[in-house]
Amino acid sequence: MERYHDMQLFTALAGQPSLASAARHAQVSTVTLIRAVARLETRLRVALLERSTQGVSLTAAGSAYLADCMRLLLAVDAAEASAKGLHVQAQGNLRVFLPLLFSRYVMAPVLADYLDRYPEVHLATHYHDYYPNLHEEGFDVAVLVGELPSSSLIARAVGQVRYVLCASPDYLATHGEPAHPSDLKQHHLIAGTDQVSWDFHGYLLKARARLGCTTVQGAINSALQGAGVIRCLSYPVHAHLQSGRLGRVLPLFELPPLPVHVVYREGRNASMRVRSFVDHCVAALREHPAFHLA
Template identity: 60%
Template sequence: MARHHEMLMFHALSQCPSLASAALRLNVSGPTVMRAVARLEARLGVQLLSRSTRGVVLTEAGVGFMADCSRILKAIDEAEVSAKGWHVQAQGNLTVLLPLLFSRYIMAPMLAGYMDQYPDIKVFAHYHDRFPNMHEEGMDVAVLVGHLPSCSLIARPVGSVRSLVCASPGYLALHGEPVVPQDLHHHRLIATQANQDWVQWPFQQEGEANSLKARTRLNCATLQAAIDAAAHGAGLMRCLSYPLYDYLSSGRLRRVLQPYEPPSIPVHVVYRERRKAPMRVRSFVDYIVEHLREHPALRADAC
């Protein structure tokens, strides 16, 4: 029991920006948290936290121990939930990983709809554009854009996206439409990152993948700024298709060089394989898979 208590204290302190916030999260005093971690370090014979005036940071040993604590504490929670019968009721905490831009353009209304339908579930949403180690990081579900590495996760395909080049009809009427990728050297190109003098855009030509490097005329610090600039006639820009869907559907932007686009990129909902997944996981997966498959921006023939 004491070990479980110490793990709880250490895990909370490692997840919070300060001792005060960790104590508040656990509803105990700051000294109580530090005494528990000190007992843990003494018993293990290793330093888990490095303390300074700026707060606490994990040591190398602390990082590894924190991952193990997360897995153990989650397993304990799940055992209790299963014993209480929560595996047949949609309630409890749900931790999901979502790509940052994909969440902004596609997932946000779906999250709101899911929470309306399942009011007893508390969602912890993490936003990263990477493939997670879901076991070590304690993730229940992830939405991933890209080809999946071989792993033990269950993956449900929900659609695909493409890398598109587009410009406003006004710009194309004034400057002409590129017919082959090499024509881009004679156009105004918009970068989706600040201070980017060059872009290197991938294309598929005669069945082979290659890329074209060309100078930019406008560098935007955010993707949305680049899209808006292109919609107002500033030049051609390139990005994945899902943030462009409304612009292409409304005619504010037009897709060019379509025959040279790289192959489509799959989108999956993945979760950890379990004999009996809790209802909170199954409810989220089923809800998100259904709504993503219905979203027009993820269809192969979109725009």
């Protein structure tokens, strides 16, 4: 039992910046956590933590062992939940990782609908624009845009998005429509930085933006008012493209689409709360019009 308890305490390190915060998360003292790690290191005869003047971090062996501990403990929880009948209904805490912009434009109604359907689930969402390590950071589910790194995660494809170039019909009527990406040097470009570097199929555009916007929504608003040409992922502008308020520019030079996946780490032993959330997201996102742009 002591080994099982030590493994439980060790998994508290997932997603925590320090031993002290991990101990608080596990509701034990820092000394108790340190002793549990020390017992594991003695039993395994390998260092799990690397200690320095800046603090502690997981060694390569520690990262691998943490992932294994989390997988094994989840399997134990799943077995107990199954015996108790908890797999029948979704309940408990669920930690979800979502891309920041994607969440703003696509995920908000999906999350609200899920919470209405499953009132016993408590959802903690984390918004970042990087690829997380679900095992080390303690996430149950993630929605990821782009090619997936190789891993043991279970991935379900929901659609694809792409970078698109667009401008308002009034702007194009006044300034003309470019025939090649090089023609954009003569246009009013809207971007997040002063120096534009836009990659197209067979051409890399380097130019200077006429209008700089620090947010994607600010750039979209400016384009809707006829201020120039923007380039962004398709999901923030799909409704404007469908309504005709924005027109698609140079579609033949667009880069290949990027896949969107819902990923999770528990496989067939996933709890009902994980399976219900994954199934709900997959069904909702596959029907979302943002993924129907050719």
